[in-house]
Amino acid sequence: MSEILTKSRARNVFYGGSLFFIAVFAGLTVQSHSHVVSRSTTSMPLTEEVRLGKEGWERNSCINCHTLHGEGAYFAPEVGNVMTRWGVVDDPDAAAEMLGGWIDAQPSGIEGRRQMPHFELTDEEKRGLSEFLRWADKMNTQSWPPNDAG
């Protein structure tokens, strides 16, 4: 064993193999990138409203309580399918109204219940958020999550 696997041979296998896997990964990345752009996220256009919503989602760091498509903190409900859960995924006006109402009602102040902070948002920003969440809901996530509970 030790004669066959010398140190320099082990090193060369490491360098060569790593380059090989990096190349394969790079190729698959290019393919995946174009798959996202041209197939899995096309059921709703990426409008200015959606962009504004994503920006608001990030500025308020919603991800550090919620999950979005299962990624984030695990302290608050999944929001990647919240528009489906609320039954408004195909109704932009109802979606904006429900989300706006929800945000305005926080924090609930209920003793012993996890609190969502108060966010000072304009009507456009709230509409952007609901459009962003509708857009995310419509991505092809290979039918994840398993049910509407998220």
Added chain:
Amino acid sequence: MKYQSQKVALAYFSVAMALFAIQVFGGLLAGWIYVSPNTLSEVLPFNVVRMIHTNALIVWLLLGFFGAAYFLVPEEAERELFSTKLAYLQLGILVIGTLGAVASYLVGIHGGREFLEQPLWVKFGILVAAVIFLVNISLTVLAGRRTAITNILLMGLWLLSLLWIFAFINPDNLGLDKMYWWFIVHLWVEGTWELVMAAILGYLMLKLTGVDREVVEKWLYVIVATALFSGILGTGHHFYWIGLPAYWQWIGSIFSTMEVVPFFAMMSFAFVMVWKGRKNHPNKAALLWSLGASTVAFFGAGVWGFLHTLHGVNYYTHGTQITAAHGHLAFYGAYVALNLAMFTYAMPMLRGRAPYNQWLNMTAFWLMTGGMSFMTFVLTFAGTIQVHLQRVMGEYYMDVQDQLGLFYAMRFGAGAMVVAGALLFIYSLAVVRRQAPAGNAVGEAA
């Protein structure tokens, strides 16, 4: 300590330990909010607490890596560092960036990509600091003796710094955003950081067990080969449900399963070296931490990682307390404990306190490791119940969480144990004095 410039590591390790304290207190507070949700909810909401907890962790681990490199590279390269001034400048930038980030978070200024919340100027600061570091350490290595340990360490540090570029790339398309985000998060902890871990572990084994360098270095190349061969395509285990092609379900499942191999190899390596080694190094605490790190890394990253990595399982467990359980034990075993092993090895020399009483340090090991293990168990139970009620039965998230209170209470207890261990650890390295050389290294309390 053979080289004067190794001393810069002392500053790095000290700042790292201060941030470590902040990190665990942040974690304890977050754990308390799970138990008593109204705590501070108006002034310091959970998302800010969590940001401080995770960011402090990442920054102190990196400071530990930088410090470890500054400590071990002069010995390996057999020459002084290229520049100690640059090393201190780099540390200064990182300290200012860290303080700036924490201050921004407290007043509500932050980004919203998990772990990458730092304001843009801080991200640039990190980039500049990384470049200074790479220049400084590379020039040192190039001018001196080249070893497998420095080769692998440098390669890991170069690649992880390169990946930082993706911190600046945030596409409007959420699917793309998520894909490139994993290029940092996954390819750090399951790729480039493993190279750093292997190199530091190799160095510690060389020093603590006295095994032949030739043997250590061959093991190292095999370990890092298995790490990258599995870890690069293993990124696919995060590509199942974010809008990427379905072939990732197969590639991700197969290659991420093989990610267990390097962690198993590192654990075997550590134990075989100790068993083969003739040297009886007086720093028993450093040996305990080294063996502990590789073992807990195997369980946290290897076993708990495999637990939910197959796409059929991940469909149900994705984004639950199972993920939280794994994240905690993997980070603790692989990177926290490894850094603490290096601190334990180097600090007595850096402070001129060796040989020293290690009893407190070893107690801290068992407190922290026991606490983290218990935390992992209770979160795994909580996650199992969550998966069943929420993902199988379809009960609403908040209703399920209400049924997990007992587990969150126990998690808080586990966290308190970890904090106690962390404080004891810091005390044991920062305060405890030199022991009379005649005394038994492992004895009664100081």
